[in-house]
Amino acid sequence: MQWSSLEAFVAMGGYGPYVWGSYGVTLLVMAAEVVTLARRHHAIRRLIDLRASLTETEHEEQA
């Protein structure tokens, strides 16, 4: 183990802001991409479901 305490770990030998700024932003942009991907997929699935249910109602009205 490299660290004597949690404080030492957070401080990163005085480079804390640089190290955590790097890891934090990386995690943030990856998380943002995952959220965007999920939203995009749900949006198109919803559109397809909506259209399918619309055509079904049309068919029922015609019948």
Add this chain to the structure above:
Amino acid sequence: MNGAAGGRSALADHNNDGLSMSGQGKLLYRFASPQAFYPLAGALWPWFAAAAMVLGMAGLYIGFLVAPTDAQQGDAYRIIFIHVPAAWMSMFIYIIMAAWAGLGLVLNTRLSSMMASALAPTGAMFTFVALWTGALWGKPTWGAWWVWDARLTSELLLLFLYLGFMALHGAIDDPRRADKAAAVIALVGVVNVPIIYFSVQWWNTLHQGASVSMTAAPKMARIMLWGMLVMALSFWGYAIAATLVRVRSIILERERHSEWVARLRAA
């Protein structure tokens, strides 16, 4: 927009009449259709996402808890565990994206172009990460967030190439025409990748040389190298999972008027 195109048979793009193909070739052609690839991508991506998570945890464990403090750079060097893998990914993804885009341009296969479009945002994300972590590493070690040296400038150009690819594709309504126009940008931009990679040899740059090379022994401690490689594998898993999920959305968006997509709901 693509109502006419969407109604075609899934394999209509491939002029495979008169081609005698091996079993493997047939398999390849089968999954070249968006309709066949959609469920395959759906089955595959969770495995790559899980691998990315496990390897990411292992990489962070090595990077923060096992790897020792660097004698010269102190703990600032720990940025390497994301900076170098992200920079590798930014270049790899670009080459793969350009290859798919080129294939789509030459063979007129829909799925190839969709793959190129699916790769671009993830490639741009990794390029941004490489630049961002580079700035945060440059400040304490060089004393500057940014310098206009060959390595940094060519990597910034890579980000603009990704963004240009996406912007041009988004600006053209007809998806097949958008594929073709964007493919040209992607292919022209490929020259930039060897420029990024070899910039540290060709020019006298502030950026250090390659951390890992095929010809020389690694210049760093074995455990640091392992941390970097494990993180790189994690990023690979992430990139593949993200691309597969995105290409599924793109397939549905583009083929939403076709029979098989309409049947998806019933199933």
